[in-house]
Amino acid sequence: MASAATEPAEAFKPYKLKHNLSGHKRAISSVKFSDDGRLLASASADKTACTWSPSDGSLLQEYQGHDQGISDLAFSSDARYLATASDDKTVRLWDVATGSLVKTLSGHTNYVFCVNFNPQSNMLVSGSFDETVRAWDVKSGKCLKVLPAHSDPVTAVHFNRDGTLIVSSSYDGLCRIWDASTGHCMKTLIDDENPPVSFVRFSPNGKFILVGTLDNTFRLWNFSTGKYLKTYTGHVNSKYCISATFSVTNGKYIVSGSEDNSIYLWELQSRKIVQKLEGHTDTVVSVSCHPTENMIASGALGEDKTVKIWTQED
Amino acid sequence: MMNAPIIDPLQGDFPEVIEEFLEHGVMKCIAFNRRGTLLAAGCADGNCVIWDFETRGIAKELRDDDCLAAITSICWSKYGHRILASAADKSLTLWDVVKGEKIGRTTLQQTPLQARLHPGSSTPLICLVCPVSSAPMIVDLCSGSTTVLPVSLPDTGNGLAPPSRNKFSDGSAPFTPTAACFNKYGDLVYVGNSKGEILIIDHSKIQVCGVVQVPGASVIKNMVFSRSGQYLLTNSNDRTIRIYENLLPLKDGLKALDESNSGLDELDGVEKVKTIGSTCLSLFREFQDSITRVHWKAPCFSGDGEWVIGGSASKGEHKIYIWDRAGHLVKILEGPKEALMDLAWHPVHPIVVSVSLAGLVYIWAKDYTENWSAFAPDFKELEENEEYIEREDEFDLMPDTEKVKESDVNEDDEVDIMTVEKDSAFSDSDVSEEEICFLPADPTPDAPEQQDKCVGSTSKLADSAQSGSPLSDEAGQNGHAVNQSSSPLEGMDNSAAEDTGGTRLKRRRRPSDKVMELQVEKVKKSSQRMKPSVGLGTERSIFMQSRIALLAC
Numbered sequence: 001m002a003s004a005a006t007e008p009a010e011a012f013k014p015y016k017l018k019h020n021l022s023g024h025k026r027a028i029s030s031v032k033f034s035d036d037g038r039l040l041a042s043a044s045a046d047k048t049a050c051t052w053s054p055s056d057g058s059l060l061q062e063y064q065g066h067d068q069g070i071s072d073l074a075f076s077s078d079a080r081y082l083a084t085a086s087d088d089k090t091v092r093l094w095d096v097a098t099g100s101l102v103k104t105l106s107g108h109t110n111y112v113f114c115v116n117f118n119p120q121s122n123m124l125v126s127g128s129f130d131e132t133v134r135a136w137d138v139k140s141g142k143c144l145k146v147l148p149a150h151s152d153p154v155t156a157v158h159f160n161r162d163g164t165l166i167v168s169s170s171y172d173g174l175c176r177i178w179d180a181s182t183g184h185c186m187k188t189l190i191d192d193e194n195p196p197v198s199f200v201r202f203s204p205n206g207k208f209i210l211v212g213t214l215d216n217t218f219r220l221w222n223f224s225t226g227k228y229l230k231t232y233t234g235h236v237n238s239k240y241c242i243s244a245t246f247s248v249t250n251g252k253y254i255v256s257g258s259e260d261n262s263i264y265l266w267e268l269q270s271r272k273i274v275q276k277l278e279g280h281t282d283t284v285v286s287v288s289c290h291p292t293e294n295m296i297a298s299g300a301l302g303e304d305k306t307v308k309i310w311t312q313e314d
Numbered sequence: 315m316m317n318a319p320i321i322d323p324l325q326g327d328f329p330e331v332i333e334e335f336l337e338h339g340v341m342k343c344i345a346f347n348r349r350g351t352l353l354a355a356g357c358a359d360g361n362c363v364i365w366d367f368e369t370r371g372i373a374k375e376l377r378d379d380d381c382l383a384a385i386t387s388i389c390w391s392k393y394g395h396r397i398l399a400s401a402a403d404k405s406l407t408l409w410d411v412v413k414g415e416k417i418g419r420t421t422l423q424q425t426p427l428q429a430r431l432h433p434g435s436s437t438p439l440i441c442l443v444c445p446v447s448s449a450p451m452i453v454d455l456c457s458g459s460t461t462v463l464p465v466s467l468p469d470t471g472n473g474l475a476p477p478s479r480n481k482f483s484d485g486s487a488p489f490t491p492t493a494a495c496f497n498k499y500g501d502l503v504y505v506g507n508s509k510g511e512i513l514i515i516d517h518s519k520i521q522v523c524g525v526v527q528v529p530g531a532s533v534i535k536n537m538v539f540s541r542s543g544q545y546l547l548t549n550s551n552d553r554t555i556r557i558y559e560n561l562l563p564l565k566d567g568l569k570a571l572d573e574s575n576s577g578l579d580e581l582d583g584v585e586k587v588k589t590i591g592s593t594c595l596s597l598f599r600e601f602q603d604s605i606t607r608v609h610w611k612a613p614c615f616s617g618d619g620e621w622v623i624g625g626s627a628s629k630g631e632h633k634i635y636i637w638d639r640a641g642h643l644v645k646i647l648e649g650p651k652e653a654l655m656d657l658a659w660h661p662v663h664p665i666v667v668s669v670s671l672a673g674l675v676y677i678w679a680k681d682y683t684e685n686w687s688a689f690a691p692d693f694k695e696l697e698e699n700e701e702y703i704e705r706e707d708e709f710d711l712m713p714d715t716e717k718v719k720e721s722d723v724n725e726d727d728e729v730d731i732m733t734v735e736k737d738s739a740f741s742d743s744d745v746s747e748e749e750i751c752f753l754p755a756d757p758t759p760d761a762p763e764q765q766d767k768c769v770g771s772t773s774k775l776a777d778s779a780q781s782g783s784p785l786s787d788e789a790g791q792n793g794h795a796v797n798q799s800s801s802p803l804e805g806m807d808n809s810a811a812e813d814t815g816g817t818r819l820k821r822r823r824r825p826s827d828k829v830m831e832l833q834v835e836k837v838k839k840s841s842q843r844m845k846p847s848v849g850l851g852t853e854r855s856i857f858m859q860s861r862i863a864l865l866a867c
Contacts, residue, residue, distance in 0.1 A: 081757065093757045103757045122366055122373075122755035137369040138755040142792050144369060161734070163368075174687075181368060181663075185688040203731035220729060226691065246731060269728055274362075288386050 012251070012274045015265070015296055019057030019309040023050060028299030030072045030243070030286045030306055037165055037291045039096070042299055042307045045069035051082050051096060054295060057309060065092060072114045074196045076121040083124055085112035090169040091126050091136065105136050107143045113241075114156045118163035118180065125166050125180075127154030133168045135183065145183040146199070149176060155241045156199045160206035167209050167223070169200035175211055177223055187223055204248060214238045218256060220268075227259035232256075234273050235264045240301070241286050245288045247296070250312070255296055257284030263298050263310070280304045327664045328621055328636050328645060328676035334370060334793040338363050340673025343387050343656045347394045350617070350661040351751045354676060356385025356399050362409070364397075367660075370677075370793030373753040374414050381405055381419075387428045393436040394750030400429035400443065408455055411750055420458040424448055434500035442496055442503060442517075447792060450494035450505055452517050463515055464522055465492050465507045493534050497560070498543030501568035506534025506548055512558075514594050516568055523571045524591035529600075536612070538617035539662060545594060545639075547622065549613045554602045555624055557639065558595040598639040603651060608633075616664070623666060625654035632670055634678070649676055670770040677793065687844065 026045035033040055033054065037241065043049045049063040049070055068087035075082055081102065082094045091112055093103040110129035117124055122142070124136040133149040150170035157168045159180065166178040173194025177187040188209075199212035203220070208229070212218050216237050220230040235258035244256035252268035263277035263284050277296070282303035289296055294312040340358035351517075352373060353365040360381035366373040368601050376397065383831070390397055397409040404425050408417045424445035432438035443460075444450045444689035452461045493506040505513040510531040514524040523556070528534065532552035539546050539560070546558040574593055578586050601622065613624035619639065626633040632649035634657065652670035659666050666678040 078754065104758050104760055118320065120368070120752040122369055122752055137371050138757050139366070139373075139794060140371050140758060140792055141760070142369075142371070144792070182682065184682060184685065188689055188691050190691055205730070205732050205734045208729065208731055210454075220731075221835065227723060229723060229727065230725055248732065252731065268731065269726075 085115040169197035400426035540615040
């Protein structure tokens with residue numbers, strides 16, 4: 001393998017469990033680090049979200065107010081606001097520091113499943129079981145655009161690094177790329193088989209998308225050419241919308257949860273599984289990587305209900 | 315641009331229809347920041363407002379209690395840190411954009427019609443001002459001191475322009491304002507005088523380095539450079555817009571001039587500057603409307619310099635002419651019958667913004683037709699119907715020869731997920747300078763009653779139909795959408811939209827609580843007739859309730 005340009009293949013240092021954060025009363029649906037790495041947020045079917053300190057695992061704040069369980073959350077770029085997407089058909093904006101509800105965004109007509117801020121954090125995008133993707137103005141809470149995105153529930157939405165594109169995925173088997181400023185569809189990614197797409201996100205440079213499908217597969221696609229470049233398998237994913245992410249702080253890896261209760265780490269280029277993190281007692285449905293430190297956070301479903309933090313230190 | 319590989323290149327590069335309009339008091343003049351993410355507007359009441367151009371909402375208000383007179387011009391510093399506003403009370407105000415605070419204020423002898431910050435630095439110390447009836451001047455923003463620039467060649471007098479034969483179209487006084495602008499990096503000032511001469515001035519030495527005579531010798535009303543600095547546009551009283559090619563190097567133009575200067579010692583004053591002038595600018599094209607002979611207003615270039623726009627200065631009409639740089643008129647945009655006050659082309663997108671006399675800002679964009687092949691990639695869009703002839707065995711089932719999907723991708727090839735390419739549209743970025751591309755968006759807290767509304771289940775349906783509609787009643791906040799024909803999802807929100815459609819463009823103030831209650835009632839009633847795919851659970855229960863009510867009678 002002529003990969004002279006990459007960093008020398010040093011022995012992979014395994015991750016170990018550092019903190020176990022319990023407190024949520026039902027399944028965890030999503031975990032995310034803030035962009036500055038000082039906070040970790042978790043969302044749960046128990047209708048609440050929490051923020052924790054990644055360094056000592058202490059609970060910092062609770063966010064209560066949704067009428068139904070929360071499926072996803074996102075930090076604004078400056079980590080001052082938290083957005084949550086809930087089965088109560090609303091997206092809510094919270095003041096991170098005080099825990100108070102600032103705004104409720106109504107418009108979706110079914111469960112809101114996924115949410116993300118754009119890098120400028122003046123816009124939010126949300127995907128719902130009502131098969132649409134909505135773009136919202138953070139300041140006024142107005143719905144700026146309703147995109148007729150899919151013909152089945154929308155499972156993930158994500159902005160690229162300069163906020164010009166939105167990618168969405170759905171159970172209808174498609175991933176679509178949208179121009180964020182006009183709301184026009186730019187591209188639809190389709191393969192010969194189209195299993196339900198459970199997850200999608202842009203790579204750090206915005207050139208590729210990582211796509212998870214309910215046939216136990218993750219793929220890295222170049223959306224401009226419409227061809228996939230890498231395939232990652234070995235995990236179990238046929239029922240839940242499990243999120244995955246890129247780990248770039250110490251080598252390049254793909255990290256994801258799995259229905260066999262483990263967290264999988266694949267080397268980005270070779271696609272080899274370098275580690276399986278065990279410890280959760282139910283499906284690991286969400287993972288997040290710290291922006292600067294070698295730290296992974298994970299959240300699992302109802303039998304487990306914990307958020308775990310893993311690090312590489314001894 | 316990031317999404318360049320997948321944008322359809324067949325769509326035209328200039329706007330065609332009004333997409334939206336912005337409303338906030340009476341706006342008089344506008345300016346985009348370098349990347350077109352923010353739009354600053356000066357208002358008739360002396361305040362300024364910064365629009366987030368992406369959300370079409372207000373990002374910041376620059377409220378000025380000291381200034382009660384209309385803003386005459388507004389200008390950004392290169393990387394968006396500062397805004398300079400000139401007003402009809404003779405003042406110049408410098409604002410810190412991020413803080414939203416006034417840095418300083420200076421009062422001049424005359425009302426400045428135009429004020430431009432030095433374009434070369436992120437925190438400029440000087441600005442170029444064109445007062446209403448005197449020569450352009452450089453104003454020092456720290457001390458407030460002014461330096462008048464020459465408006466004619468040294469040997470013709472005391473620096474003041476002599477009374478001109480060419481009067482303005484409204485027959486106004488002999489002393490006419492001159493036009494002036496900085497070149498791209500601000501080392502030179504180009505002044506257009508009432509004799510139709512372009513003077514190229516070293517403003518640090520207050521010296522005329524070169525002069526170019528514009529054909530027609532008519533008063534020059536406006537001068538502006540293209541974003542790249544490669545072209546200079548003049549708008550003259552003879553109803554002609556002229557494009558000059560800038561022959562000087564874009565950076566260090568002054569240095570190049572000095573070098574030419576030193577090589578021409580044998581020529582005397584006037585000859586020398588004329589000769590140098592000819593090495594600075596060369597006439598490229600002229601535009602005019604020979605049929606209507608209209609005077610032009612607020613002419614400028616598109617962001618990439620490929621197009622030129624000019625507004626018609628005729629009263630009562632809002633017309634924008636678009637030419638390609640070769641001089642062909644490609645489009646005339648016609649807006650509502652209100653005079654055009656100001657015009658700007660977005661730095662990057664094919665979008666034009668115009669200000670009307672009524673104070674509204676119209677956003678013109680391409681008339682988008684949905685690209686259906688983006689939704690289904692194996693479909694190809696055809697211009698006309700094509701006859702398709704099937705093969706004999708087209709639909710035969712041939713199980714043995716079924717394609718085995720073979721991946722022709724070598725998954726061992728390295729993929730780079732980190733490297734970001736520099737945006738070519740902004741190649742003049744100084745990487746060390748931090749640019750203000752957006753202002754932090756703090757969500758405006760919901761009023762307590764709105765939060766309660768969202769808790770109950772029946773009002774949720776009402777909320778979703780009401781606030782979900784892009785044509786929401788809460789006027790004055792985000793832009794008012796005008797052309798909804800390309801929005802495929804209108805069907806869902808139609809019931810609410812139809813009711814308020816007639817009045818949405820006129821509403822200026824937030825409806826009272828009573829009105830909103832009535833609206834909720836209206837929508838609740840119409841929601842019972844909505845299609846079953848919307849709000850399935852609650853819909854069904856309302857239907858069941860009304861059936862039970864009927865049975866009970």
